Amino acid sequence: MNPLPRHDEGRLAPLLLEKIAVLADLPMRLMEVCGTHTVAIFRSGIRSLLPDTVELISGPGCPVCVTPAGEIDRAIALARQEGVTLATFGDLMRVPGSSSSLQQERARGGAIRVVISPLDAVQMAEENPARAVCFFGVGFETTSPAIAAAVKEARRRRLSNFYLLSSQRIIPPAMRALLADGTVNIDGFILPGHVSVVIGKAPYCFIAEEFSLPGVITGFEPLDILEGIYMLLRQRKEDRREIEIQYSRAVKEEGNQRALEVMGEVFVPADARWRGLGVIPKSGLAAREEFCAMDAAQVFDIPYAEVEDPPGCLCGEVLQGIHRPPDCALFGTQCTPEDPVGPCMVSSEGSCAAYYKYGRGNEG
Amino acid sequence: MKDKRILLSHGAGGKLSHDLVEEFFLPAFDNDLLRSLDDSAVIPVGPARIAFTTDSYVVKPLFFPGGDIGRLAICGTVNDLAMAGARPLGLSASFILEEGLPIGDLEQVLASMKEAAKEAGVRVVAGDTKVVEHGAAEGIFITTAGIGICPEGVVLGSAHARPGDAVIVSGPLGDHEIAVLMARGEFSLQGEVQSDCAPLNGLVEAMLGACPDIHCLRDPTRGGLATVLWEIARSSKVGVVIDEAEVPIGEQVRAVCDLLGFDPYYLANEGKLVAFVPEGKAEAVLKAMQTHPLGGDAAIIGKVVAENPGKVLLKTGIGGHRLLEPLSGEQFPRIC
Numbered sequence: 222m223n224p225l226p227r228h229d230e231g232r233l234a235p236l237l238l239e240k241i242a243v244l245a246d247l248p249m250r251l252m253e254v255c256g257t258h259t260v261a262i263f264r265s266g267i268r269s270l271l272p273d274t275v276e277l278i279s280g281p282g283c284p285v286c287v288t289p290a291g292e293i294d295r296a297i298a299l300a301r302q303e304g305v306t307l308a309t310f311g312d313l314m315r316v317p318g319s320s321s322s323l324q325q326e327r328a329r330g331g332a333i334r335v336v337i338s339p340l341d342a343v344q345m346a347e348e349n350p351a352r353a354v355c356f357f358g359v360g361f362e363t364t365s366p367a368i369a370a371a372v373k374e375a376r377r378r379r380l381s382n383f384y385l386l387s388s389q390r391i392i393p394p395a396m397r398a399l400l401a402d403g404t405v406n407i408d409g410f411i412l413p414g415h416v417s418v419v420i421g422k423a424p425y426c427f428i429a430e431e432f433s434l435p436g437v438i439t440g441f442e443p444l445d446i447l448e449g450i451y452m453l454l455r456q457r458k459e460d461r462r463e464i465e466i467q468y469s470r471a472v473k474e475e476g477n478q479r480a481l482e483v484m485g486e487v488f489v490p491a492d493a494r495w496r497g498l499g500v501i502p503k504s505g506l507a508a509r510e511e512f513c514a515m516d517a518a519q520v521f522d523i524p525y526a527e528v529e530d531p532p533g534c535l536c537g538e539v540l541q542g543i544h545r546p547p548d549c550a551l552f553g554t555q556c557t558p559e560d561p562v563g564p565c566m567v568s569s570e571g572s573c574a575a576y577y578k579y580g581r582g583n584e585g
Numbered sequence: 586m587k588d589k590r591i592l593l594s595h596g597a598g599g600k601l602s603h604d605l606v607e608e609f610f611l612p613a614f615d616n617d618l619l620r621s622l623d624d625s626a627v628i629p630v631g632p633a634r635i636a637f638t639t640d641s642y643v644v645k646p647l648f649f650p651g652g653d654i655g656r657l658a659i660c661g662t663v664n665d666l667a668m669a670g671a672r673p674l675g676l677s678a679s680f681i682l683e684e685g686l687p688i689g690d691l692e693q694v695l696a697s698m699k700e701a702a703k704e705a706g707v708r709v710v711a712g713d714t715k716v717v718e719h720g721a722a723e724g725i726f727i728t729t730a731g732i733g734i735c736p737e738g739v740v741l742g743s744a745h746a747r748p749g750d751a752v753i754v755s756g757p758l759g760d761h762e763i764a765v766l767m768a769r770g771e772f773s774l775q776g777e778v779q780s781d782c783a784p785l786n787g788l789v790e791a792m793l794g795a796c797p798d799i800h801c802l803r804d805p806t807r808g809g810l811a812t813v814l815w816e817i818a819r820s821s822k823v824g825v826v827i828d829e830a831e832v833p834i835g836e837q838v839r840a841v842c843d844l845l846g847f848d849p850y851y852l853a854n855e856g857k858l859v860a861f862v863p864e865g866k867a868e869a870v871l872k873a874m875q876t877h878p879l880g881g882d883a884a885i886i887g888k889v890v891a892e893n894p895g896k897v898l899l900k901t902g903i904g905g906h907r908l909l910e911p912l913s914g915e916q917f918p919r920i921c
Contacts, residue, residue, distance in 0.1 A: 234903035266905020328590045443903045558913040579907045
């Protein structure tokens with residue numbers, strides 16, 4: 222995959238912006254589903270350059286943000302068990318559960334290790350045979366193939382001390398739930414690039430076919446995002462509602478078959494709970510029966526308990542695009558990245574953290 | 586926070602570190618010299634002005650491409666003195682050694698300290714050693730302190746930036762943090778990024794030679810460029826505007842940042858400085874930097890403005906803008 226040459230940004234961006242301005246005669250509300258887009262949009266200052274008629278709304282595509290507090294509590298309960306090392310993605314360290322966070326548990330001496338690849342946790346299990354190494358697998362389709370591969374690798378190495386606490390979710394069912402609910406007024410979707418590398422185009426086609434809305438699978442460089450926005454505006458101008466691929470240098474229509482196969486070998490779709498969206502049918506991934514010996518939720522005594530959202534926290538509405546982060550009374554006062562109340566302030570890809578870090582005082 | 590404990594993020598050099606200092610350390614030791622929170626305290630002694638600073642060094646692993654904890658301990662303290670414009674007079678070095686540390690490792694660290702001190706033209710004139718039991722330290726912890734003498738007429742400080750000043754960095758950002766991250770092996774990343782760890786007093790001398798009235802010098806260590814710029818904007822009550830296209834960042838560092846979701850403006854450096862230079866002198870200072878071996882890639886990256894005091898605005902590559910806030914907590918790699 223060749224990244225776009227950044228030195229051309231300054232020359233090409235004004236050309237795209239001009240084309241956008243021409244088409245943006247009427248208001249258009251676009252949802253960027255993915256948290257990586259949210260951050261890229263802020264980092265590049267795209268909002269400050271778009272016409273007022275183009276409004277960008279952040280969606281539910283930050284895996285940390287949609288993980289319910291009850292599942293964080295479960296990971297904490299696991300980390301507190303004698304002889305357990307919990308391996309996790311760094312993003313999850315600060316997420317508050319009902320009374321603690323993994324970061325606070327680590328400060329109290331909990332065996333919690335940050336990894337960026339699930340395979341690192343498998344390696345950790347092999348090197349520490351006396352400990353149970355549990356990987357807290359949070360993520361979307363982007364991460365699931367790697368988690369599936371790690372589970373298979375642990376089996377290949379005949380490790381009996383590697384476990385997975387699965388908290389994986391898949392994107393299209395959540396978008397369907399959002400659209401079916403009808404609360405959010407959306408005119409088109411900037412669709413996630415990385416997720417689509419794995420799943421391809423077909424899983425989004427219901428957006429155009431059933432809900433009559435356009436979508437463009439978009440890359441993460443500032444120029445990609447501008448082009449994605451332009452393509453959405455062009456569809457409206459030409460009265461088309463289709464799923465198009467802007468990010469064609471990485472995304473194939475059919476996705477990555479090998480990755481999908483590995484996922485299918487290890488996981489089956491299962492109902493999953495999303496913060497803000499509730500339980501969405503077949504929107505999660507659970508271990509297949511033949512891998513249940515590695516399923517931490519089955520092996521360890523860590524029952525799931527529902528946790529009420531903190532009073533006043535609007536994360537649920539923010540994730541659905543109903544409210545913007547500054548609409549929340551806690552935003553920037555009681556809820557900051559150092560001492561977050563809700564998960565959207567925790568994750569580097571959460572909308573609240575992005576607004577707080579990049580947006581205060583200069584958002585468009 | 587409900588159950589207050591020290592978190593690793595308190596040591597990351599960002600907003601939490603800042604809060605810890607303001608909330609606990611400043612009230613405990615409050616005095617006018619400490620309050621400026623510059624890299625060195627400048628103490629008047631008769632007609633002379635003595636710069637004094639101290640720093641502790643903990644790094645895992647002890648040895649990394651481009652340096653080790655010993656080189657870090659010399660350069661870090663020399664650089665804190667240099668940011669006050671001071672010529673280093675002498676350093677002290679205290680060691681906390683962990684039981685079981687291979688003597689060979691100690692020898693290697695000492696050899697590298699000797700080498701770095703030679704480069705900086707400074708001597709280690711006092712020291713101390715303690716040994717703690719296995720597990721109570723991570724191999725070696727080093728604390729160095731340094732004194733230096735400020736040349737007459739050179740007055741630098743975070744509060745001295747003025748509208749019109751040019752903002753100059755001495756070279757590409759983030760090499761140190763990425764080199765250490767890679768050497769740690771936790772993220773199975775491989776690459777050839779070398780730490781930039783180096784004593785900057787020679788470079789500073791060359792810069793002050795070109796312009797003795799530079800307003801402010803800072804080395805963007807933990808917390809990175811963004812945090813240092815924010816501190817200066819706040820202390821000087823000015824706005825700072827940075828042009829993203831001009832900020833030098835190496836290809837590999839950029840690639841790792843893209844992969845992990847890190848922002849290069851928050852990465853630690855150990856051999857780079859940021860200078861705030863009066864408008865008309867920027868080119869002369871830049872030229873002096875570029876002819877010095879540690880400033881070959883120096884670049885003017887922005888300017889100081891009167892508007893938006895206390896804020897740092899970044900003009901992005903596509904012509905947009907956003908605020909650069911101080912680092913908040915540790916940078917954790919993102920999930921996807």
